[in-house]
Amino acid sequence: MIKHTKPSAFYDTFERKGPGQKTTHYCPGCGHGTVHKLIAEAIDEMGIKDQVIFCAPVGCTTLMYFYFDTGNMQCPHGRAPAVATGISRTLDDSIVISYQGDGDLAGIGMSEIVHAANRGEKLTVFFVNNAIYGMTGGQMAPTTLIGQESKTTPFGRDPIRDGMPIRMSELINTLEAPVFVERCSLGTAAGVLKTRKAVKKALMNQKNKKGFSFVEILSPCPINWKMDAIQSRKWLIENLEKFYEVKNFRDKDTSIKGQGRLPFLSDDELLKVLDVTADTSSDDDNNRVDIGEHKVKIAGFGGQGIMSVGVLLANCAKNAGFNSTWLPSYGAEMRGGTAYASVVMSNDIIGTPVVDTPDVLIAMNSPSLDAFENSVTKGGTIIVNSSIVSRKVTRTDVNTYYVPATAMANELGLTATAAVIILAFYAKALGIFGVDILKAVVPISIKNKKYIEANLRAITAGEMFFDDYKK
Amino acid sequence: MKKLMKGNDAVIHGALLGGCTHFFGYPITPASEIAHSAAYYFTKSGRTFLQAESEIAAINMILGSASAGARVMTSSSSPGVALMSECVSYIAGSNVPAVIIDVQRVGPGLGYIWPEQSDYNMVLKGGGHGVYRNIVFAPNSVQEMADFTYKAFEIADKYRMCVFILADAYIGQMMEPVSFPTKILHAKRKDWALYADEQSRHNLVTSLFMEREILSANIDSLLNKYAKVEKEITEFEETSVSDAEHIFIAFGISSRVALTAVRELRKQGIKVGLFRPKTLFPFPNKRLAELASKVKSMMVVELNDGMMANDVELAVKSKLPVRKFNWYGGYVPSVTELVEKTKKSI
Structure with a gap:
């Protein structure tokens, strides 16, 4: 009623x-x-x-x-x-x-x-x-x-x-x-x-x-x-x-079924999930060398692990006590030609993360060497993946190294580690941080745990290649 | 120990530590990693993550959830933020707190996914309709993406306003070492919000006022609040300003380029400095007015056509030349470009 x-x-x-x-x-x-x-x-x-x-x-x-x-x-x-x-x-x-x-x-x-x-x-x-x-x-x-x-x-x-x-x-x-x-x-x-x-x-x-x-x-x-x-x-x-x-x-009596919301985590549990701990690092780390500002560009095809090697490098710089930045190229340019990661490390607060004039260029393929050879600073360094890049560096005012990284990586059974081999070579050649730091960073930077071992082998290969290179 | 993280990922860490419990969003490049990170961490920690059917729905879910007392956020990039603008006006008119991350990209229209700072007017001067303001933080590092987001929820709750974190594609995409606070903040009960209980039953969240006196009184109270905000939370940073003859004024990624340019120009014996607003509303008008009588010129470096420069001009009231150094269309100037432009101008 x-x-x-x-x-x-x-x-x-x-x-x-x-x-x-x-x-x-x-x-x-x-x-x-x-x-x-x-x-x-x-x-x-x-x-x-x-x-x-x-x-x-x-x-x-x-x-x-x-x-x-x-x-x-x-x-x-x-x-x-x-x-x-x-x-x-x-x-x-x-x-x-x-x-x-x-x-x-x-x-x-x-x-x-x-x-x-x-x-x-x-x-x-x-x-x-x-x-x-x-x-x-x-x-x-x-x-x-x-x-x-x-x-x-x-x-x-x-x-x-x-x-x-x-x-x-x-x-x-x-x-x-x-x-x-x-x-x-x-x-x-x-x-x-x-x-x-x-x-x-x-x-x-x-x-x-x-x-x-x-x-x-x-x-x-x-x-x-x-x-x-x-x-x-x-x-x-x-x-x-x-x-x-x-x-x-x-x-109907019931609606769709599913998991729904998970249990609400407490503050402590949340900190654990976020892996947040108090920052105890100090800025006056006496062990680190004075590098001023050091800029690296790693360039190559998409799929060569360019971005993740850049992350490895930025992590090494951080763990060596430097400020560091990593900036990806992204968008359409990743789908052909050259993709690149820019890494800056410095004793000081870093200004622009954009690397227009790299101190070090790692050229993993020919288009990358063509595109960036001239931008490298005078007295800088170019490391070339000579398995893929057939030409030589034409500049005479830079240090040049040729590492057949892709061939070496194939020998190790994981082509994608070519850039890691060069990164180990870079660490030895530039001496900004030790290869031990690189090895320590691999397990926290490489997402897929089954590739950690291969990456560690690649580091050793790059290290040994540098030692032979000097001879 | 500091963690190397993307700006877009650091935002979600900052948000969860800042007490945010609800994320409603819609994917868009170059802000998507924020949603990815939220989908993982909000879900895993028993908070709420919901991918809405559109930016319009997402921001309205924010309005609802915030009205129900929660600390809420969304993230988007320029075209998506434009879609949200209608409801941002409602949020302002209804005195509801919310946090929005805008990782700016190039416009107009679809533009592209590269960085620009051309949402300045949309986020600072309106976007939506009516007399209102948003609090706007302009991070220029991954650390500030985390820090600003962490405190944004407290500030939003305190003033019952929408807080924007106005980033750009580079600040969102880049990685830097970042540290986080270990104290997790929490929302307190709000006497105006709807909790579906007896105590809050008479509460009404609305931006509709059908009598002129009440409506204009609401706008007056908004304006009073904004004046208070201007007094209380203006933030800026000065680098090499004390002896500078000319100063750059820049925020976000532009300020990073300008910082390197300051060092480069000083090496060449040119006394420049950098003034960096960390809050765009409230804008550091007072400090800029002081500096206007101390330096010879101001050079506003922006990835747009001079939107912030207009505010600088208002602040310094024609006391000195305000130069507009503008790049747009996805360009971020090289340090060399900025140094050359500066040397030609001064």
Whole structure:
């Protein structure tokens, strides 16, 4: 039975109205007041007033927070299901209601409603469909019927000009996750009673943490339909209910299954997961040599391990007590020609991490030598992967080394370690940090643990090649 | 011991240590590593990570989650931040705290994924509609990516404002050694937020005010808050400024190039310094006005068409020449380029 007393989920007076504090701002004959009352009654019956948070849309019900004595939230146009998702994912025991109209839900907010439903968010959506934009003054809605006149369909909605009306309950019913989908109508008293049941069922589903419930309610808008209250009910039954079938589409007991949120880690556990410990390193490390600023560019094909060798180098510099930076080239240039990593190490705070004039160039392929040979600083060093680069360095004002790294790496059985061989060679040749530091860094820099051994062998190979090279 | 990390990864460490419990985001280069890192660490630690269907949905989830009292964040890059701008205005109007990392890339339109600093106006001057401001930190190192994000949540909660970390593709993509605090911060209960309980039942989070007096009073209170923020949290850094005749003014990656240029120019006997705003709102107007009577010129180095230079000009009120050294389209100037340009200008 419809009750005639005011549910306690409503405020006693509606502050915005001044003199008319017992009434709402809705137009005569509008369905929103009825829907509000059905929801307020259900909230009362379930005793969930404290848990409820309403997400008000943009539309005629933007002001619903004047009426509901619950938590209230006003959302941007169409976004209520996303806002509600944020709330629901934050407050496990909340009952979050997204109350939306047809323009809000099926027009501007189509994306948000579909994805919230598809994720099976623990929400209750009340979708009031009156086939017209109410608050903005009677424009076409996505649900406006063919032939229906509105401010923006003055000659009636035309399928070619304006597109077809859209059936939201049917659309939502194509998704796996929702537990409850029903279309109701306020056309008759019997319809209102059925709506009442659906409203309560949807809220119960959320209280029982079942998942996503969607209740569409066909509702009259006499003012914008340009009818009186009686006519509008008749028109609703004869037209809206014909196109939008009133029925229950789905009533399931369970939603999708999965792992869900993992246990919340304590502060100590979180620190462990992040591997964060107090920083005890000091800046005045007496062991490190004075290198000023030392800039290295490692260049080659994508797939030659250029980036990860750069990370190895930057890690070595860090562990040797220097400041260091690593900067990748990225984007389209990685897909052909030359990809490069820039590494800067310094006793001082490092300015630009961009290496335009490297002190050392490691050229793993020909395009890299061609591109960067001339940029190396005078007196600098070029180390060439001579397995792949057939030409010699033409500059005479730099130190040059030729290391057949790819061939050596193939011999070791892991081609990708070619750049590591050169890095070991570099460590020996430049003497900024010892090969022991490089070896110590490998296990923390190489992500795939099964390659650690091969990389350590590559370092030894590079080291030995340098010792022979000197002879 | 310091860890070698990407700026984009350091952000998530900083966020979790800063008490952030909810991440809602959408992938975009060059900010995606932030989402990757969040997907791993937020999920593993029992916090919430959700990949939204769009940037629009993500920022609205932020609005909801922040309104429910959580410390929340998202990350994106320029076109994605543009999409979020509508809701950033709602966040400001509703006095809700949030943290957004913007790893800037080249525009307009799809532009490309290289660095630029052309979100300056969008993030500082609006983006969304209405009278509002965001607090904007401009990190220029991986360490600052971590540090600013760590404290962003406290600041956002304190002022109930949106805090931006305005990085760029290079600061996000580069790796540097970084250390982290070992004290984990936590959100306190907020008397305005919605907790789905009796105590908070009468709370309303809204930016809609249908009476002129209330609406203008809300804007007044925002402006008062912004004035307070200007007084309380302005941050900047000066390098070789005390005896400088000319100073660079730069933030983010530009300030790193300028720092090397300062050293290079000083080697050549030219007395330049570097003034680096760490906060862009609040902008260090006062200090710039002081410096205006101490140096001969200011050279604003930016990866855009002079957006911050306009603010510098306002701060120094035509007391001295403000030169615009601009690069855009994905270019980061070499030190040589900046040194040559400086020598020609002064």
